[in-house]
Amino acid sequence: EVQLVESGGGLVQPGGSLRLSCAASGFTFSTLWMCWVRQAPGRGLEWVSRINSDGSNTIYADSVKGRFTISRDNAKNTVYLQMNTLRAEDTAVYYCTRAYQNAFDIWGQGTMVTVSS
């Protein structure tokens, strides 16, 4: 079964850091781009970041550029999102998703990140 499972969410103070993980299974992880998409409470979906298949190229939304870092370990079939200097506006459910033919075709269930003092 094709599956993405996120972990690592939680409560963190403003200015703090958190690392999210997304474990993939059921497909050839190392050949596909991966992304993170988030949804803040009461808001719509927002694309956050993308990493290419071998991890050599990454891009970010302006809202997180310089603070978030996406990476992957193809040996572990896992993609990560390192989030630093967190702000209240980063509070959201973070979804890991597979990018195929320029569409997000497989999604995880999401992990909640709350930035609050």
Added chain:
Amino acid sequence: QSVLTQPPSASGTPGQRVTISCSGSSSNIGSNVVNWYQHLPGTAPKLLIYINNQRPSGVPDRFSGSKSGTSASLAISGLQSEDEANYYCAAWDNSLNGWVFGGGTKLTVL
């Protein structure tokens, strides 16, 4: 304010046909494919339409997509109660160098 513009809400009765619009610009919809997602709160979003009008396997043919110029639309025919969800359009934006989503349309089945 989302880069792609969708109506915040839409509604219809069972069996009816509804359409949801998505308006963009030359840097996104005008030059790239459009995808549509269905999202129920508390669940994983689901890809509904890709490359403007293609349905992934398992998506009923009641759902269809189209694109013209800098706009796109999602049509749902034979509306069913389980179609009640939030719907999002999305496309790559050449100017922003990233994907952009519409603000989402909440569909209510009356």
